[in-house]
Amino acid sequence: MDLTALLLSRLQFAFTVSFHIIFPSFTIGLAAWLTVLEALHLWTGRPAYRRVFEFWLKIFGVAFGLGVVSGIVMAFQFGTNWSELARMSGPIQGPLLSYETFTAFFLEASFFGILLFGRPRVPPWFYLFSTGMVALGTTLSAFWILANNSWMQVPVGYVMENGAFVPDDWSKILFSPVLWVRFPHMLLASYITGAFCVAATGAWYALRREFAAEARIMLRMGLYLAAVLLPVQLLFGHLNGEYIVHHQPSKMAAIEARWHDEKPASEVLLAWPDVENRRNLFAITLPPPFGSLIDSDSLTAGEVGLDSIPPENWPPVLIPFFSFRIMVGCWLVMLLVAWAGSYLIHKERIEQSRLLLWATFFSFPLPFIATLTGWFTAEVGRQPWVVYGVLRTADAMTPFLTARTAMISLIVYCVVYSFIFAFGTYYIYRLLRAGPAGRLALPPAAAIPNRPMSVVDEHRLSQADHHVPAGE
């Protein structure tokens, strides 16, 4: 494969946006869960809720900081690498991202400061309010990003004028049915991610026989929540499929590796799609009408195959096909773990079932993998279009960008991101390993908001306090 500027730019965007999404998908869910914890603490007065809250707040801080840092790059990249897209869709995407910055970033920043350092200075109800505002900020941010991306998937409410997308109906853009199934899908993914990370941490402590009260809270809340949300996620995933069938037949055909029009259609469960010869090797297939049933809720509906789409409009088939199956596979494993775990919790036997605790512990990467592969399906499946059906990715790139320049920037981002990611995850690991300390460290008097990652220090200090006398 030739390393053209186009390919390198796509790789760079894929790399930076994939890196970025890991952190928001974690923090959106975590912010909501922190709000619930704080409310429970206020309501019941149980100190364990408070300890769990303080503990997860530190982890939230590091992940939030990495999300912010990697997000700034995204705001620039549309202009640097995709100047044609930026120029043409700026009148629509620009205002949407402006709303994100204006409404979400400042909400998050201001109330996050209170969350970190404001507890001694504000009444409890206001602290709870601040927690809710941070959660609202992260959610708003997700909304505007999904509004933006949904418009690229199914462009609505615009007219073309002088080679630019000019919005003529914002209500169509903001109330697009596509947006309102994709936004909940992402929100649920974030909540499930948060739930599984929390449950996995609880399982880890249960396996180590430490922090019993906290581990119990984490396991219960995490697994119960996941057990309820995962079926709902299936519903929204299905609704997403419906918009794809209606609006993006080429993506659906690739996801299903469906080469020919079928009526009613069969469903390929697993296969190796042979793009060259337009067929599937080693296919495990459900007979008709399962394909029509899954894609169109119908026993008789015809489904479009890649044959009836000009090959120059095909997405790469393998990536959407496999990433979709990986996503669904992760969902299935999570569902089994969450339901089995919830059952054992209900029977008060989970702490004795080491098998299930290990399974819960090892399933913490699954929601991240599912989120990433879900986005791969959506974004790679949209190719070769950047604005589906209207603007090709190849025509969206900065016209004069050279392969050498794109290579330099790709390398710089890879190096810088790997570097900060390695240290960030190391600090999160260290926080998790240390566990929720019994001592409720109050922030120092001249504490400093707006510094997400510095929460880690508090733990560092409390460790230092602990070690110095021991050393003497």
Next chain:
Amino acid sequence: MVMFWVAILAISILLYVLLDGFDLGVGILFGLTHDQTRRHAMLSAVAPIWDGNETWLVVAGVILWGAFPVVYATLFSAFYLPLLLMLAGLILRGVAFEYRYKTERMRWIWDAGFAGGSLVAAFMQGLTVGALVEELPITNGQYTGGEFGWLSPFAVLCGIGLCLGYALLGACWLVKKCDGDVPEAAYRLIPYLSVGLLAFLVVVFAFALAENLRVVHRWLERPYLFVFPGIGVVAALVLAVSVRYRRDGPPFYMMALIFAAAFGTLAISFWPYMIPFSITIEEAAAPHSSLAFMFWGAGLFVFPLMLVYTAISYIVFRGKVRPTSGHY
């Protein structure tokens, strides 16, 4: 509507330059000392507010995209490498803020990242402004300069100039915010930095005249522009007197005024161009439906809230930073 967004953009960029300017400046000065106590005091003086300061860069970026998409597309793609290096610098510097206290052994890496990242970011910002003043090669609204079309001795000079300017602004901030021996060290640096900045301004003017830059003609056409350098000179005099008598408060405000005057000079000599002298504000503006959509929510209601928030965080963290207190 267009003028409203020009005003909001101008306010956001000016706020960014003033606010992130001083903390980038502190970052640059950070590299000049090895004394751990001083380094700690310098960090504490910017730690509570740097993150909010940097958000104004994102604000300016997205306003540019939403309200003036042509400018966003043209400039960001033209300044591909400078922006890449600026972002890398800002990332390393932002992370360094947080990571340096996690380790003793690796601290030198984060310290180098902090000083180096600040320096690179400041330099790249100055360089892009310089390249704009000198005019980017643009034909028919398309950038035609290639990979290094922005690179010129003049642009490099402006990069160095902005580093000096930010360092000076940072020194004035340290004088205002710090106790102990940091202000005295900053006071001693201010004259050198000022002379350096002055020398830079003289060279830039000579260069502009020698190269016969179009900006110079603007000055002759619009003599009222000299009001701004006038303000700058007065501010510089007050600055000199305050430094002479070691008055901690005024230097920062005077330096900020000098920056504002320089910003005003540039903005008005570019007017009505957004990319001098090829794309005007009217040509760059997004369609009315976009500007109105942004105006009736983000512009009218949320923007004032953002200003209030910024004001509040400065009010909460007003006064001198005590070297003994602070987060660490």
